[in-house]
Amino acid sequence: MRSRTLVIVLVVSIALLICGAVHNQLCWSAEKKQVKIAGGRVGDPWYVFAQALSYFINKRSDWLRSEVVATPGITGNSELIKTRPKEYIGLTCFSNVVQWRHGIFAKTRGPYYGLRFIANANSMTQTIVTYDPKIKSVRDLAGKKVHVGRKGATNTPDHEAILKEWGVLDKVTLVHGGYGGGKAKLRDGLVDATFMIFDHIYPANFKKGAFITELETKKPVYFLDLDREKLLKLRKEGFATLPVRVPAGALDPKTQPNEIWAYNDVVFFGADEQMDEDIVYEVTRIICETAGQWTKWHPQGAHMTMDFIPAMFLLEPAWVHPGAKKYYDEHHIQLKDLAELLR
The missing domain is CATH 3.40.190.10 (Periplasmic binding protein-like II)
Incomplete structure (x- = not known):
């Protein structure tokens, strides 16, 4: 009798463990999200910044994971953001924004208005x-x-x-x-x-x-x-x-x-307006919370302070991603015109 009871207890315990593992796996699948970061050419300053951001995300977020993808350059980054807007964020630049909107790219590849600012990054x-x-x-x-x-x-x-x-x-x-x-x-x-x-x-x-x-x-x-x-x-x-x-x-x-x-020609972290607002909010949170920790990755990591992180190439609030703007607004962080900081 005692042996039968022990067997029953053991079977029930194993069943509960299996159910718990399945439940945890389902929760992981339901809660975890992935974002890819378009970084440019390996060795470029913006590729190093993409690596730094991916490291910080994977270390500091409970639910977001990221990986860096190399491209032919900054324009290649913008192409991925444009064509796969719910999958990629990346490093892009001021001239990409304006030329996609009304310049040479708008004429040769069709206008694109969806690129949005997350945070400042490199200088050119x-x-x-x-x-x-x-x-x-x-x-x-x-x-x-x-x-x-x-x-x-x-x-x-x-x-x-x-x-x-x-x-x-x-x-x-x-x-x-x-x-x-x-x-x-x-x-x-x-x-x-x-x-x-x-x-x-x-x-x-x-x-x-x-x-x-x-x-x-x-x-x-x-x-x-x-x-x-x-x-x-x-x-x-x-x-x-x-x-x-x-x-x-x-x-x-x-x-x-x-x-x-x-x-x-300012380089910044950007995303398409269609990118998940929660993902961009989390990315913005991590960038701000790691302010002052980027110099070990690249000398231009000195830019990543709260003086410069919210500094835009052109002070146009409508060009800020809603997820980033939500974080800045909730934490009373004022967007700035980078030109005023570099005069």
Whole structure:
């Protein structure tokens, strides 16, 4: 009798354990959600930021899991967000936003209005550089060969708009290519000047970066002022020209003796407006709660403080994802214009 009772107790216990395991698995399946992060090319700063965010999500969220997906670049990230809006968030940039809305991508691929801001991330700060010390101003480029972005790239309209605003677009010979191509052509004497990125950690820590350092192995590099008011005017007109003040001597005490204004094609965490609001809220929470912990991933992780996380490329609340806006509103975090923080 006692043996039969023990058997019954054992069977019931095993059944309860099995039921409990099944229940837990069903709860896991019902509650856990997954988000993919489009990161760009492996090794790019934005890919490192995507890895950092994925790490923080997987470590700090009870119900959200993430993985990073490599793409050909920032535009590839935006493509995934656009075509798989309920699956991907990612790193994208200011020029992608405006060119998808009403620029070159809208014309060639059809307009896209769904991209929304979650939080600020990387910088892509740049100006025009030259070897010629006689070129003191953008106006002095008249009659010269100037390297701008690739044909069809989202940054190329910004480069051309800057030249047009200075009254020289129809007076220069344009040569197209990426920043690496601009470096090579300037070094080889095939162009007189090129748009060139340099290292920028917010708010005002500047270094020449790899491209300019390599250019200087041939001769000194000079930096042109793009003028804050012109850049703001262009931003208002729909170009990704957020102005950045570069103090005198910040890039070089000899070849940049005066203050100049460069511009920043801001990189940010974004999502389509169709992305689950709860997921974006959770992502925003984790980004804010890990403020100050990003520098071990990349030097530009210094941007990830509450001074800069809610700073937008253009202060348009309608361009903020509802999930992010809900988090910012509930925690009394004010959205900011990044241009005002970098002046």
